[in-house]
Ligand code: NAP
């Protein structure tokens with residue numbers, strides 16, 4: 001098994017992704033080597049390779065929605081064996097000792113966790129993500145893909161799934177709760193499916209009515225266009241929880257006005273630009289403005305099991321790796337239904353063709 005594997009990488013800010021090779025580390029005692037089958041395309045991949053969140057460590061091999069099959073395990077690995085179906089999300093390491101890690105919330109590691117790509121690993125090397133043939137990850141950061149979840153529709157669960165599951169759970173999405181999801185993209189479509197499966201009453205707030213049929217089919221009971229100013233009057237005070245999945249800044253005052261007393265506007269979208277609000281938007285109805293980032297390993301496994309139990313996967317458009325740049329443009333144009341997933345088999349072809 002060679003440590004040199006084929007990948008797709010951005011070599012500089014804003015440059016299209018191109019074929020590239022990366023060097024994996026040797027499989028250490030606690031490591032699992034995974035043959036990657038599918039990698040979802042998250043909007044965060046695009047923010048990163050375009051330097052929207054600050055200078056990236058090029059070459060960047062993005063991809064933190066990874067599913068595949070275990071190809072090798074280290075001598076001290078206990079939870080996985082060769083041939084197991086597994087997934088890796090946004091994190092590949094953390095201190096394991098701080099209060100957050102002990103609680104199973106490695107995403108809030110006080111000593112700094114290690115992200116799957118564009119981060120410095122504990123070995124001092126830049127981490128490389130899922131747009132590649134293989135990855136080596138320490139066992140603690142590997143999840144099991146339950147039987148019954150296909151690897152292509154499971155891949156987006158490792159980021160889009162957990163990023164929406166965690167705040168929906170945290171702020172009590174369930175029977176009797178009126179939940180709105182802003183933005184019907186990769187995260188948003190999973191939020192609709194998950195909130196519905198939790199028993200909440202779900203409304204989609206999308207820029208236009210173009211995806212209305214899809215939104216209702218995904219499980220929403222109502223769907224409104226935010227480009228129509230009448231929407232904000234009609235829905236004033238209507239929701240207990242609003243999950244904002246939008247990749248661009250929003251008018252927070254307008255969305256806060258849609259919350260009932262004690263309602264929560266939870267943001268998971270991560271635009272580069274700051275957002276402002278009027279204090280009164282929070283004070284008058286004792287509203288909360290909150291944020292949430294991905295989820296810990298324990299909750300990620302819980303989410304995968306929940307999805308399997310409810311027959312939920314992402315709605316995906318599977319593409320070849322050579323279509324990745326075109327897919328990025330379509331994500332930027334809000335023309336994704338609802339997650340692009342790269343079939344990494346094309347990387348093998350690219351390699352054997354030299
Ligand atoms: P996506 O598939 O592009 O979906 C974003 C959706 O936002 C679009 O489909 C569109 O929905 C809406 N939108 C886009 N531009 C807009 C604008 N100018 N005004 C209003 N609505 C707009 O992206 P994604 O992969 O779901 O990611 C969404 C955001 O979450 C990104 O910023 C990403 O970096 C972030 N993220 C955060 C976490 C976390 O842990 N917090 C994890 C993953 C991703 P409509 O067409 O329906 O309006």
Ligand code: ZN
Pocket residue numbers: 042043044045064090159160
């Ligand atoms: Zn992501």
